[in-house]
Amino acid sequence: MKGGGVPNPGIGKRAFPKDPNTTEAVASLYDHHILHQSNKALGTRGRKGRSRAGAGGSGGSDGHVPACDRSGGKCSLCAMTRGSWCEEYHRQDRVPWKPGPRGDKECPKTKWGPCNGVGNCHYDIGVCQCPAGWKGPACDAPDKRPCTNGHKSQSDPLDLIVTHIGADGMDMDLSEGGWTASRCGGFCDADRASCWCPPDTKHGRRPPPPDSPPWVRWSQRGRPIGEACKPGKVPNKAGKIVENDWGNKAISLSDLWGPKSWCNADSAGQVPAPANNACGGWRGCQEEGLHGPLCAEVSEETCLNQCSGRGECDSGYCRCLDGWYGHDCARRRAGEPTDVPGLQESRPWLKPLVMPVPAAATEPPTAAAAAAAAKDAAAAGAAAADPAPAPAGRLRPLIYIYDLPPEFNSRMHQYKLTNDHCGYRQFGGPSNASELFADGYSVEVYLHEMLAISPHRTFDPEEADFFYLPVYYTCWMWPVNGWADTPFWGAPTSWHRPSNAANLWLAAKRWIQQHFPYWDRRGGRDHIWMTNHDEGACYMPTEIYNTSIMLTHWGRLDLNHTSNTAYGPDHYSTGLAWPGVNEGRDVTELWAGHPCYDPKKDLVIPGFKPPEHYKRSPLLGSPPFLRDILLYLRGDVGKHRLPNYSRGTRQKLYKLSQAHDWMSEHRIYIGEKYEIAGDYSDHLARSVFCAVVPGDGYAMRFEDAVLHGCIPIIIMDRTHAVFESILDTDGFSLRITEAALDEHLPALLKAISPEQIERMQRRLSLVWHRYAYAHGPLVNAALRSMTQRNLGLKEDDPEDLRERMKEIHTQVPPEHPYQPVHNFPVHTDAFATILQWLHSRIKDTRGPVAATAAGSGSVGGAGAGAGASSEQ
Numbered sequence: 001m002k003g004g005g006v007p008n009p010g011i012g013k014r015a016f017p018k019d020p021n022t023t024e025a026v027a028s029l030y031d032h033h034i035l036h037q038s039n040k041a042l043g044t045r046g047r048k049g050r051s052r053a054g055a056g057g058s059g060g061s062d063g064h065v066p067a068c069d070r071s072g073g074k075c076s077l078c079a080m081t082r083g084s085w086c087e088e089y090h091r092q093d094r095v096p097w098k099p100g101p102r103g104d105k106e107c108p109k110t111k112w113g114p115c116n117g118v119g120n121c122h123y124d125i126g127v128c129q130c131p132a133g134w135k136g137p138a139c140d141a142p143d144k145r146p147c148t149n150g151h152k153s154q155s156d157p158l159d160l161i162v163t164h165i166g167a168d169g170m171d172m173d174l175s176e177g178g179w180t181a182s183r184c185g186g187f188c189d190a191d192r193a194s195c196w197c198p199p200d201t202k203h204g205r206r207p208p209p210p211d212s213p214p215w216v217r218w219s220q221r222g223r224p225i226g227e228a229c230k231p232g233k234v235p236n237k238a239g240k241i242v243e244n245d246w247g248n249k250a251i252s253l254s255d256l257w258g259p260k261s262w263c264n265a266d267s268a269g270q271v272p273a274p275a276n277n278a279c280g281g282w283r284g285c286q287e288e289g290l291h292g293p294l295c296a297e298v299s300e301e302t303c304l305n306q307c308s309g310r311g312e313c314d315s316g317y318c319r320c321l322d323g324w325y326g327h328d329c330a331r332r333r334a335g336e337p338t339d340v341p342g343l344q345e346s347r348p349w350l351k352p353l354v355m356p357v358p359a360a361a362t363e364p365p366t367a368a369a370a371a372a373a374a375k376d377a378a379a380a381g382a383a384a385a386d387p388a389p390a391p392a393g394r395l396r397p398l399i400y401i402y403d404l405p406p407e408f409n410s411r412m413h414q415y416k417l418t419n420d421h422c423g424y425r426q427f428g429g430p431s432n433a434s435e436l437f438a439d440g441y442s443v444e445v446y447l448h449e450m451l452a453i454s455p456h457r458t459f460d461p462e463e464a465d466f467f468y469l470p471v472y473y474t475c476w477m478w479p480v481n482g483w484a485d486t487p488f489w490g491a492p493t494s495w496h497r498p499s500n501a502a503n504l505w506l507a508a509k510r511w512i513q514q515h516f517p518y519w520d521r522r523g524g525r526d527h528i529w530m531t532n533h534d535e536g537a538c539y540m541p542t543e544i545y546n547t548s549i550m551l552t553h554w555g556r557l558d559l560n561h562t563s564n565t566a567y568g569p570d571h572y573s574t575g576l577a578w579p580g581v582n583e584g585r586d587v588t589e590l591w592a593g594h595p596c597y598d599p600k601k602d603l604v605i606p607g608f609k610p611p612e613h614y615k616r617s618p619l620l621g622s623p624p625f626l627r628d629i630l631l632y633l634r635g636d637v638g639k640h641r642l643p644n645y646s647r648g649t650r651q652k653l654y655k656l657s658q659a660h661d662w663m664s665e666h667r668i669y670i671g672e673k674y675e676i677a678g679d680y681s682d683h684l685a686r687s688v689f690c691a692v693v694p695g696d697g698y699a700m701r702f703e704d705a706v707l708h709g710c711i712p713i714i715i716m717d718r719t720h721a722v723f724e725s726i727l728d729t730d731g732f733s734l735r736i737t738e739a740a741l742d743e744h745l746p747a748l749l750k751a752i753s754p755e756q757i758e759r760m761q762r763r764l765s766l767v768w769h770r771y772a773y774a775h776g777p778l779v780n781a782a783l784r785s786m787t788q789r790n791l792g793l794k795e796d797d798p799e800d801l802r803e804r805m806k807e808i809h810t811q812v813p814p815e816h817p818y819q820p821v822h823n824f825p826v827h828t829d830a831f832a833t834i835l836q837w838l839h840s841r842i843k844d845t846r847g848p849v850a851a852t853a854a855g856s857g858s859v860g861g862a863g864a865g866a867g868a869s870s871e872q
Contacts, residue, residue, distance in 0.1 A: 015086075054341035077812075077828060078765040080728045085840035089477045092839065094393030097364045101461030103325070104472070106332035116140040118215045120320045122403055123333045125515050129405050131317045132414040145415065147171070147188035148245070148485045148518075149178025152492050158580050162485040165190065170198065172255065173233035179246035181417075182484040183780045185231040188674070193484035194287070194417050195225040197263035198422065199254070203265060203294075215319065221293050224287040225264060227417065228332055229279035231256055250274040261507030263374070268293040272371020286418050288315040291429040299427040300349065304328040304410070304449055309342025309354045317406055326403050327410065327470070328452050330357040331459060338362055349432035350640055352777055355453040365455075380479070397838045399456050400464035400530075402447070402516070404471065407487065408508050408661045409448070410476040422475030424608055425778050434778050440700070441474035442608040443773075444530055445550070450831050451773045455687060461518055465842045466549070471508050473501050474533045489847035491587065498539040498563075498572035499587040505529070506541050506590070518805055524548045526845040528838075532607070534565055535696035538596040539572040545594045548601075549841065551834065553698035555604035555720030557594040565696040566645035599725035603837055605720050606771045607700040611782040614707040616681040619768045620783075621790035624709075625686045630749055631668040631713065632683055633691035633701070649693045649715050652741055666746040684708035688757060689734070692721060706771045708730075711760050713749075716743060720773065727835055733762035773828035783824045 003286035068075035068090040077203040103128030110116045115128035116695050121128055129141045135143035146163035156162075165188045166172050174185065182188075184195035187205050196205035199686075205222030205405070232247030243249055255275040256262045260274045271279075285295035286300070300306075300870035303313035304327050311320035311329035320329035332338045338360070358365070417424050424442040428435040446472045451457055458464050480487070482494025492656035519527060522548070524547040531537040536554030537545055538561060563573040575586045582590065597604065611620070618624035637654040638645045645651070653670050662668035669676050670691070675684070684690060690705035692714045702721045705712040712733040714721050721729055736748075774783055785830030828834070 003495075006673050025115075033741065053418050053668060061211075062443070078083055080731060080763060081725050082728055083840075085464055085726060085837050087841045089395075089836040092396060093720045095169040095463075096393050096397060098460075099362055099404045100359050102332055102334040102459075104654065109139050109140050112213055116214050118319070120318070120325050120329075123325050123331075123832065124403075125594075128430060129403070131314060131319065131406060131833040132411050134218075135200065140214075142191075144190045145193045145484050145486050146190040147182040147184040149176065149183055150180065151482070151485050151494060154554055154579055158492060163190075173237060174231065175236035175242050175244050175420060177245045180484065181479065181482070183230060183246050184225065185221075185229070185234075185247065185253065186225040189217075192414055192417070193849040195229075196222045197225060201261075201263035202266075205571065208258065224285065225256065225262070226279060226286045228286075229256070229262070229275065248274070248278055251278060265294070284419070288413070288419060289427070295429045298346070300431055300432050302413075302423060302426050305330070305357070305452055306344070306350050306354045308357055309344040309350060312343075314414065328357070329400070330360045330452070345588075347432075349427075349434075350712075351792075352781075355777060357453055357457070358455040359459045364392070365394075393646075393694055394455060394543040395839075397456055397469055397835060397836075397842060398463055399451060399454075399457040399466045400458055400461045400518075401451055401468045401470060402471060402512055404508055407512065408511075409470050409472045409503070415480045415487075417483065418479055420478060422472065424610070434564055436610040436612070436778055436782055437608050438608050438613070440607065441532055441607070443532055444472055444552075445609050446476050446773065446776070447530060447831070447834075450773075454775075454835070456835055461516065464518075464843070465526065466838060467511065467512075469508050469527060469529055470507060471529070473504055473531075476504060476531060491576055491581045493576075493578070494568075495573065496576045496587070498570045498591075499576050499578075501533070501588045502539055502541050502587065503581075505544055508608055509541075509544055523843060525866075532605075533694070534567075534570060534698065534872050535563060535572065536596050537602070538563065538697075539591045540594075541590045542592065542594050545591070547668075549599065549838075550602040551605050552597055552602060553604065553700070553722075554596055555599075555608055555695075555724065557718045557720065558597075559595045561596055564647060564694075564742075566642040567696055570696065580695055591791050599720060601841070603726070603834065604722050604724065605834055606697075606703045606719050606773070607702055608773055609700070609707060610779065611786045614681055614684075614704075614772070615786055615790075616679065616685040617705070617708045618685060619709050619765060621787050622685065623790070625682075627686055627688045627710075628667060628748065629669055629683065629687040630666050631662075631670070633670045633689060633693070633712070634673060634680060634683065636695065637670065639672070645696065646694050646699075647716070647738060647740055649741060650695075653691060653693070653715075656741070656743055657744070660746075666750070668746060677787075681708065681852050684710050689713045691715060692733075694719070703771050706764060709761055709764060710799060711764065723833065725769065728763075732760045732767070770823075770833045771824050772828055772829055773831055774824050774826045775831045780826065787824065 042321050068077060070088055075087050075090055077090060090601070103125070104121030106121055106128050107114045107121035107123075107128045112118075114121045115135065116139040119128045121127075128137060130139035130143070131142055135141050144161065146161065146165050148162045149164040150162055152160050152162050154680060164172055164178070165184065169187045170192065171184055182193040187196045187198045188194070189196060189205065191264050198204045199206045203222070203223040205218055206220040208216040208219050228248070229251065229316040230423070231249035231251045231253045232243055232249035233241055235253065235254035241252070251274045254261060255272040258264065260270045262271050263681045265271045268276055268280070271294075280293045280295055285291055287295060289299050290298040291299060301313045301315050303316055304317050307313055307318035308328050308330040311318040312323040318327065318329045320326070324331065324335045325331050329666050342354060344354045352740070414420060419426055420437055422441065422445060423440050424438055424446045425434055425436055427433070436441070447842055451468055461467070475496045477500070481497055481500055483490070489500045491499045493499070508518065509524075524544065527548045529537075529540070529544065529548055529550055531540060531550050531552045534554070536551040536552035536553070536556070538556065540550065544555070563571045565571055572591070573588065576587050577584055608782055614620060616622045630684065633650070633653060635720070636650065638648075638651040639654075644650070655846070657663065657668055657670040661671065684704055685708045687708070687710045689711040690701065690708075690712055692701045692705060692712045693699065694716050702714070712721065714735040715738055716735055718740050721733070723729065763823050
């Protein structure tokens with residue numbers, strides 16, 4: 001790109017106050033007054049009384065949400081919302097509190113105990129739930145996932161699992177062709193298709209002693225041989241060194257197994273450079289719980305709410321302690337005591353992460369709040385004061401989370417064999433410090449964890465307003481699908497991933513219908529599914545889609561739709577018939593006849609962005625730059641993609657910007673990362689407009705724009721942007737048709753008056769927090785740290801820096817859409833917004849009779865009781 005990166009305007013180039021006597025200035029100050037009124041209601045200003053509710057509760061400045069009045073007018077908490085869903089939520093009557101039910105149905109046993117000692121008993125239904133490596137009613141039948149060099153064909157039996165390892169766990173012929181991600185240049189753990197140094201090397205994986213309990217997987221864990229660490233120079237059966245077609249040609253087998261090698265070295269300096277770089281080194285260790293250049297540093301592994309401190313975490317799967325059950329081990333078998341210390345008492349690194357599960361409480365929240373206040377006072381050495389009474393009862397919606405079998409969720413983590421996907425947090429080394437990360441699909445795991453620790457969760461399905469099915473299908477589609485020759489759902493092929501996803505969803509539906517009556521009770525209208533892969537719910541089976549609620553990133557509206565992905569295995573319009581699957585019918589029949597998104601029942605939700613992603617946002621208190629970039633889009637512009645990628649919009653924008661030198665002429669920056677050097681958050685915070693265009697399906701450009709105070713320019717026809725159905729996005733964004741994208745775009749943008757731009761920026765300031773996820777202790781702590789840094793409040797900062805920050809903040813003109821946020825409004829973040837919208841859907845899921853009752857306030861409607869806090 002001509003001109004290279006974006007020049008830095010310097011921290012001092014900011015807007016200056018206008019002449020206060022002009023009409024424009026009066027209008028600006030009026031809008032800004034509304035903004036500050038909203039901030040006051042949200043509790044974002046002031047440093048005292050920071051809420052502790054970032055774990056899953058409210059987040060006002062005093063720990064409670066200001067009540068909406070009963071006048072029927074717009075509540076300050078509900079600025080820029082469409083309809084009445086927000087006010088109805090905040091004005092609802094509370095539901096009386098009661099303890100959750102506890103199951104006591106026995107599960108099958110072996111000599112090692114219920115579920116063979118490796119699985120968890122679901123005491124509500126008496127069914128064992130097994131980790132990777134085990135199956136059967138008692139989790140006592142091996143369930144292998146061997147490393148392989150290929151996948152089954154249509155002529156193979158459906159139950160065949162292709163393997164390329166012998167009885168010793170080693171590859172049968174390293175010189176033979178065939179690449180899969182699981183192809184192993186060492187010893188294969190056939191339970192999970194993971195690859196390790198051979199047992200006869202110094203740091204090899206060694207089997208457990210004979211007759212060990214089934215949960216003991218090794219006597220020496222060993223050093224992993226990751227997916228990038230495949231040997232390309234290997235001996236053939238005649239002993240001659242040859243190059244294979246599946247390994248790294250720079251790595252020989254001796255680099256892995258030799259005397260001074262990856263598997264035998266005690267220091268990184270002893271490992272040959274090719275193996276050092278590929279197996280650990282700069283890439284880091286990809287095996288869960290192992291870190292460092294030699295994967296020798298051991299940490300805790302990541303699980304849902306860290307098993308509530310009631311179980312051991314095994315790469316995403318919680319193996320619950322005796323008497324505890326559920327995905328997160330939060331439930332206690334009937335008759336068993338609940339006041340048992342959790343594992344966090346002996347593992348201090350877990351204490352900041354393990355959150356109490358309100359649904360598991362054995363006493364009302366008022367009593368629990370008083371006990372917590374007394375405990376805090378005692379810890380501080382102060383006399384226990386009378387605590388402010390916590391609100392009685394609970395707020396709707398009440399959500400029951402199905403404890404689905406692990407093959408629908410946690411087993412995906414055990415199979416994924418990479419650290420930086422299918423999650424949002426991880427432990428960072430032997431200190432067990434927690435770190436945030438994000439990929440395009442992080443919200444799948446994040447939302448499950450936030451629901452698990454939310455006060456809106458209920459253990460009683462009879463009182464639930466909604467039922468959530470935590471199916472980790474985006475994690476399953478990549479990288480689990482195709483890693484080895486199992487698992488597959490439906491057609492056993494990794495080259496038609498929508499087929500597998502659709503059959504995975506159907507299997508989850510069938511399971512809950514088999515074990516619970518709640519789907520059939522209302523035909524699935526009150527069931528919620530997460531569909532956050534590239535093209536969302538476009539290939540959700542029709543029997544699920546037509547009634548259930550879809551939380552999606554892809555708001556495509558047209559009924560007659562075809563896949564637009566440029567990634568072949570995800571093209572859902574491509575037909576597939578496989579012998580013995582779906583009675584031989586084409587799989588596309590499963591999802592024919594429905595749209596990808598229906599705003600009457602579905603919701604387009606934000607993708608997960610950690611606070612570091614929007615660190616320079618003036619809405620998060622960073623001193624604001626002058627917005628000197630007219631339009632911005634950095635990322636994949638389709639240079640090496642099929643023409644249909646992004647509907648051609650990214651390619652067209654890029655070509656127009658190049659052909660007409662938009663960068664030099666108009667300060668419009670369109671290009672890839674190497675073409676536009678500099679900090680992404682810095683650029684977005686300096687941009688007036690930001691392009692919102694699709695990718696293979698959704699792309700999180702709308703979130704990027706809003707979180708930085710940049711006005712979104714939406715260029716995707718017949719497609720809703722995030723929260724477009726429930727927020728007044730027209731007030732702070734622009735939309736142009738794909739066909740209108742031409743060389744006149746700069747003139748169009750420059751024709752918008754500065755006053756209109758300022759007004760849109762202030763409207764955006766009223767609602768931006770609804771696009772950020774702030775719940776959860778780790779995310780909440782990151783937000784606090786970021787806002788303190790932006791406000792210059794860290795006590796260990798140099799005095800000159802603190803003074804400079806004070807000067808910068810006081811010089812900001814009053815009409816600038818800038819918020820030095822002291823307390824992020826957790827109670828109106830993205831997660832809270834989803835729950836508040838769900839509350840409005842209760843009457844639609846229960847039929848006409850319930851809808852009438854809801855209108856009178858008896859079923860989650862706008863009742864006549866006192867105002868209520870949001871998440872407590």
